[in-house]
Ligand SMILES: NC(=O)c1ccc[n+]([C@@H]2O[C@H](COP(=O)([O-])OP(=O)(O)OC[C@H]3O[C@@H](n4cnc5c(N)ncnc54)[C@H](OP(=O)(O)O)[C@@H]3O)[C@@H](O)[C@H]2O)c1
Ligand SMILES: [Zn+2]
């Protein structure tokens with residue numbers, strides 16, 4: 431890098447420094463000046479050089495190494511990156527040439543590599559297509575994460591098919607990401623390049639509204655979902671606000687941890703939010719991705735756990751996950767037999783059920799908590815609520831601090847989602863298997879397989 435502006439050229443020593451330099455050459459009548467910005471450990475530093483190198487040389491070298499098209503992309507990113515530096519005008523005399531070059535020996539340099547290759551949803555009921563997209567410059571508060579694994583949540587399927595009416599095509603699904611930070615925006619905090627992190631459903635929040643300041647960032651009205659108007663983790667990289675890229679505990683199994691980031695968080699949150707006691711009797715309706723993790727969490731929490739399933743073949747495994755009892759979720763007689771017995775009933779299904787019978791399983795002061803996206807309204811007779819002082823509630827995922835607590839709990843109790851691995855290249859097959867109800871119990875896409 432030292433040679434970058436003195437004519438030695440980026441190709442003369444490919445192992446040098448391993449960083450990226452932006453060379454801005456400014457011509458001011460009599461003199462030629464050059465400034466470089468280099469990235470070390472993902473942090474941008476400005477360095478002045480007394481003499482400009484040969485701009486033509488740099489451009490040619492760049493064309494040889496990354497090609498003219500990539501050079502144009504890097505060029506555009508570098509411009510906006512430089513312009514975003516507070517208090518640093520580009521140059522009083524204006525920029526005549528701006529050249530960027532990139533040494534491939536450094537992963538840090540990827541801060542300006544704006545392309546992301548992933549599996550795009552382009553329209554409802556269309557297969558995902560592998561494409562490379564221009565992600566633009568990295569936001570100041572954002573980090574870029576190289577994806578290692580990504581879970582496949584039912585919400586990905588619902589979004590791909592626009593079941594909820596809020597899909598913004600094209601987008602890359604995937605919001606149960608395990609990855610490695612490869613670049614930091616200039617104002618990103620608390621993370622370092624090379625750190626292992628997880629990214630879930632929420633990708634960013636305003637950080638200054640009442641919800642955010644109360645520690646409920648997941649309830650922020652301006653929060654950004656990872657796969658709504660943003661690209662997710664069925665890709666080689668994704669980006670997130672630094673607060674939402676949550677560091678992983680040291681002793682966590684990376685290959686199976688992805689599903690904890692959305693599904694796990696979602697079913698863990700009620701235990702925190704409602705101060706569930708270890709003496710509670712907890713029911714889990716639907717033993718799929720979320721449900722099987724709920725059984726594991728509830729059992730580790732110390733509760734007496736009842737699994738409700740419509741799939742008899744899941745009964746034995748539900749017990750292996752920690753369920754003390756298994757009940758057929760669509761059998762009125764089975765539901766009647768446990769009437770009035772549960773303190774918390776966690777509903778993870780995404781279909782209509784016999785709600786009267788399910789509410790009937792609640793004990794006095796019991797709570798039915800809905801996390802599955804049930805399309806139709808759920809009828810709740812007032813008499814059921816009033817007579818036993820019962821409650822019905824729902825919640826989305828959790829705040830970054832909840833995610834960190836959930837991950838620590840999972841690591842301590844060795845709670846691992848039961849996963850099936852697919853290579854990322856089989857993202858379509860993975861979605862089809864989930865849709866067919868065949869996933870046991872969560873599919874994880876491997877980015878490096
Ligand atoms: N609140 C949130 O923030 C949040 C976060 C993540 C996901 N979600 C939502 O939670 C729901 C579940 O997600 P998931 O990833 O766990 O899905 P999943 O793996 O497909 O599991 C859903 C389970 O529901 C049960 N089920 C499906 N069809 C049924 C039917 N006709 N009758 C009875 N039971 C049926 C099945 O369990 P059995 O075979 O045991 O019956 C199935 O395994 C989705 O709606 C998803 O969008 C919400
Ligand atoms: Zn999800």
Ligand SMILES: [Zn+2]
Nearest residue numbers: 636639642650
């Ligand atoms: Zn906010």
